[in-house]
Amino acid sequence: MLDARLLRGNLDEMAGKLARRGYQLDTAAFNDLETRRKSLQVRTQELQNRRNTLSRGIGKAKAAGEDIQPLLDEVASLGDELKTAEEQLKSLQAELREFLLSIPNLPDDSVPDGKDEEDNREERAWGEPPSFDFEPKDHVDLGEALGGLDFAAAAKLTGSRFTVMHGAMARLHRALAQFMLDLHTAEHGYDETYVPYMVNQASLYGTGQLPKFAEDLFRLDDERNWHLIPTAEVPLTNLFRDEILDAGDLPVKVLAHTPCFRSEAGAYGKDTRGMIRQHQFDKVELVQAVRPEDSFAALEELTGHAEKVLQKLDLPYRVVTLCTGDLGFSSAKTYDLEVWLPGQGRYREISSCSNFLDFQARRMQARWRNPDTGKPELLHTVNGSGLAVGRTLVAVLENYQQEDGSVLIPQVLRPYMGGMERLQGSGKP
C-alpha cells in the first residue's frame, strides 16, 4: 500500500510513476474520496469532541453534587448527527482503504520501462548452455522414460497440472530441497522456519495477494476464509505483521521450504506440458526484513543467495531485471533468475527476487524501532525463491541428460542421494 499522505500531496507525480507500469491511477476518484473524507472526518471529530467535553462535565458536576440536567439536555441536542457522521465516515474510510489497497507499488527509478517480458533487461549470464551431440529431450520425455515422473497418474488422482514422482526421482526432488535449505541456513544466515500452509485473509492482504488476486488462490470451503498459501512469502512475511522489531535484531532473515498452491486461473493454455506450471509445487523461499536504507543492498544479497544454488548445481542461468510492465503488484524492483532449459532451448524463470520497500510493511504494520528517533517506523521487506524446487528438478534433468536417457546427478546432490551418481531405469517399485 502506498502512503496516503504522499499520494495526497504528490498525486500527479505518483500517477506518472504508476503509469510507467501501465497502471492508470484514477486521480479524479481519489480526489473525490479524499475531499469527502476530509470534511466528514473533521466534522465527525468536532462532534466527538463536543460529546466528550460534555460527558466529562457531567462526571465532574455529579461529583460536586451539582445539577446535571442542563448538561444532559445539551448533549441530547447533538441528536443523531454524531451517530450518522460516524457511520458515514466509517464506510467512506473503508472505501478509501479498498481503493488504496488496489494500487500497485511504484516502480523504482532503476527499473527499465517496458510492456511485457520482452522488455526485461538482462543483467548478466552465468555458465554455458551445454551443447549436446544428440537431440536433447525435455523433462517429460526423460522423466517418464525413467519411470520417475507420472503425469497420467496425477491426472487420475486429481486433474491436470499435478505430478506424481517415484523412486530416485522423488528422492532427487527431496535432495534438491534439502540441499537448498542446508546452503541457505549454513552459509547465508537464514533461520529455518516451519509455517502453516493455510493462511487467513489478513495475511493475504498483508503481502498483497488480496484484494486483487483472489482468483489465483485456492480458497478452502470454510467460513473462516482460509486459503492455501501460493508461496511461503505469505506466512513468512506476515510473521512481522503488527510487530515492532528491535533495531539490533535487523536484518531478520527467514526461510521455509513449503508446497505452494496456485490456481493459475489466467494461465490456461500456457505451459500445459510437464511440471513447469503446476497447481502444487515446492519452493524454498527466502525473506528478509531490513532497515529501509538497507533494502536495495539486501535485494542484491538475496539474489546472490539464490544464484549460489544454481552455481553449485552448475546450471547455466541469467539474471534479468523485470521491466515496469512485468513487475509484480507489490514489488518496486524484481530480478528474475532464468535457468537454461535444453528441452525448450531457452531460459525459464526459476526464481524471482523482489524489493517491496515499505509497501507490504505498511499493509501489515510491520515496524522496527529506530533508535535515532525512538519511534516505530516501517520496515522494508525483500524476498525471493531460492529456488523453485520443481523447476530446478526440470533443469537438472534437462541439463544433465545423457544420450542413453540417463541423467547424471550433480555432485553437490550426491551426498543427499546415498552416493548415487546417475538416474537410470525405473525408480518404480
Added chain:
RNA sequence: GGAGAGAUGGCAGAGCGGUUGAAUGCACCGGUCUUGAAAACCGGCAAGGGUUAGUAGCCCUUCCUGGGUUCGAAUCCCAGUCUCUCCGCCA
C-alpha cells in the same frame, strides 16, 4: 468435543461505569554522581489518525475482534477469535 479461567502499553502486571491513555515493575532514552562502569537517585517514555508548512500545538480513535447499553465503557451485555487448565479423542 465437554467444563472452567483468561486476553490491558516493547515485556510483565494493576484497574472492573466518570478528570484512566490507563498504577506499578522491567526494558529503553536523557541527567546527577563516578577516573570510567555498575549501583543509587531525578526526569522522560504507547500506537494509529486528523488538522497544519510543521517531527509545534490542538483534536479524534485505540485496553483481543465485532455489535449493543449509557450523557459517558478497559470496566456492563451479546456474538466471535485466540490462549491456558482439566476431561474425552487423536497422528
